[in-house]
Amino acid sequence: MLNTFQFQTSHDIPATKRGHERCVALLESATELFLSRGYDAVSLDDIVNHAGGSKASIYKYFGNKDGLFKAICDYRRIQFFEDISVTCDQKSIDLRTNLVTTLLNFYSHIQKPKNASFMKLIMEQGQRNPDIARHIHENGPLKIQQVVADSLKKAHESGLLYCENPLYSAQLYFGILRNLEWRIIIGVPLEQDDQEVFKYISYAVDRFLDGHQKG
Incomplete structure (x- = not known):
């Protein structure tokens, strides 16, 4: 994970393993605090006190609080891909099984309370x-x-199968x-x-597959 996470929103990419570990600690601490207290109620001082280090690290790697939140979203997106895409590279698994398993993994992921x-x-x-919304959507x-x-x-x-517009079909x-x-998001019991x-x-x-067969 430390080697693959690129800190896309950072001002300065960590050059060492220790630097990556420090960044991940900040991301995980900030996530925990945001979820428990709410975004607005958490200051950079709170995050530093929880994770250790200094605010200078946040400014250096993320720019500001919003930049830190974007980086959290990038970090969790990588974890999300790992959670749901277990079978994507397994060529022995047929397309239907892959599509079903991906959605089951997606469902299992979003069911977790955190x-x-x-x-x-x-x-x-x-x-x-809006800038955060755009970043989250695009990434x-x-x-x-x-x-x-x-x-x-x-x-x-x-x-x-027959799929003339793969992106539309993916949506x-x-x-x-x-x-x-x-x-799940709004809290209505399943x-x-x-x-x-x-x-x-x-x-x-x-x-879905029936709809992608030539008539």
């Missing part, structure tokens, strides 16, 4: 700051949609989870158990 709380925090900060949903779109494009080129694909995702969710996702993926 992840659901962070999604709420993202929505709040996106409404507060979050758009990136994962593009990953799926690339897979659908390859499947189209190999004749596994449609993630819409399968929209109702469940929204209920009526389905895990087995019912599996049946629903399997059914929806089958209909």
Whole structure:
């Protein structure tokens, strides 16, 4: 993780392992404080006192509090990709299984209370700051949609399905989870158990694939 995280919003990229560890400590401490107290109630002094180090490190690597929050979103996006994309590079797994498993992993990820709380925090900060909203959208949903779109494009080129607009199809694909995702974010109890969710996702993926066959 330390080697792959690029600190895209930083002013100065850490050059050493210790520097990376210091940055990750700041990100994790800030995340914990933001989730427990709320973004506005947490100061940079609070973060430094919790993580150790100095405010100079925050200014050096992230610029300011908003820059730190963007970096947290980048950091958690990488963790999110690791959580849901376990099967993407396993060529022995068929396309349907890959699509079903990705959505099941997505569902499992957003069900975790800390992840659901962070999604709420993202929505709040996106409404507060259009620049943050744009950064999150371009480096979050758009990136994962593009990953799926690339897979659908390859499947189209190999004749596994007919997909003339992979990006549109990727957006449609993630819409399968929209109702469940929204209920989790706003705190409405889910009526389905895990087995019912599996049946629903399997059914929806089958209909998705049916719609990508040549008539």
